[in-house]
Amino acid sequence: MRLIGFAGWSGAGKTTLLTRVIPRLTGRGLRVSTIKHAHHxxxxxxxxxxxxxxxxxxxxxxxxxxxxxxxxxxxxxxxxEPDLRFLLSRLAPVDLVLVEGFKRDPVPKIEVHRAANGKPWLHPDDPAVVALAADAPPPGRGRALPWVGLDDVEGVAEFVLRFAVGVETVPWPS
Incomplete structure (x- = not known):
């Protein structure tokens, strides 16, 4: 299954970003589904x-x-609560699944970060983070990852197309 997650702290802009990226992906002919984790x-x-x-x-x-x-x-x-693997098994086949939340799950994800929230970055401690979408450049510590501005919706969509659509399956740890 082709999937990529969008993870970050509450208020970072994950939902807003996804609702702007989805039309760019479906506009290119992809069938897209989403799974969103609710914390409440x-x-x-x-x-x-x-x-x-x-x-x-x-x-x-x-x-x-x-x-x-x-x-x-x-x-x-x-x-x-059912885990992400179970929830994914309930979806009909599509070209791409976008996962919002589930920040602790070991799936490839884009970290969504807003500096004004004052929350710590996830990527230094999460090897599943493959890119950053943020309103400011990440600090110098941690791994070097692709960074796209939080408002660069086309750039995020392009990254998703290059990374996630080129991935046949996502390995799931045992």
Whole structure:
């Protein structure tokens, strides 16, 4: 599976960057899927909607479908959070999967960094970081990595095309 992650601290601009990069990739004919890690409790449903009421009543899974999309919601109900490998296995085949978050997973990733956040860089301690997208050049310490400006959306898209699309499979550590 061809994939590349976008990792960084909250507020660095990962979602904003991805929503600007995705159209550049799909505009070149690639089929793209994403997986986003949520660090907090989230809910796609609203009280009063049938699917919400099904889950509230105790259904383990609710599949909702229309002429435009379908979604499968699974309640963990105390089970451990699924890992990235499991989640990837649930996706239909596409040309490229972009992963947002999962910063501790050993997949190739672009570190997204915003200096104003005052958070430490990930790349000095994460050998899976293959490039940096940041609003300022990285400090001199650590490995030398390709650096693209955080607002250089075309540059990030080009890096993703060269790096991720040229990779047939991503090795997963045992």
């Amino acid at each position: 409790r989230f809910d796609l449903d609203q009280p009063g909607k049938d699917s919400y009421e099904h889950r509230a009543a105790g259904a383990s899974q609710v599949l909702i479908s229309s002429a435009h999309r379908w979604a499968l919601m699974t309640e963990l109900r105390g089970a451990p």
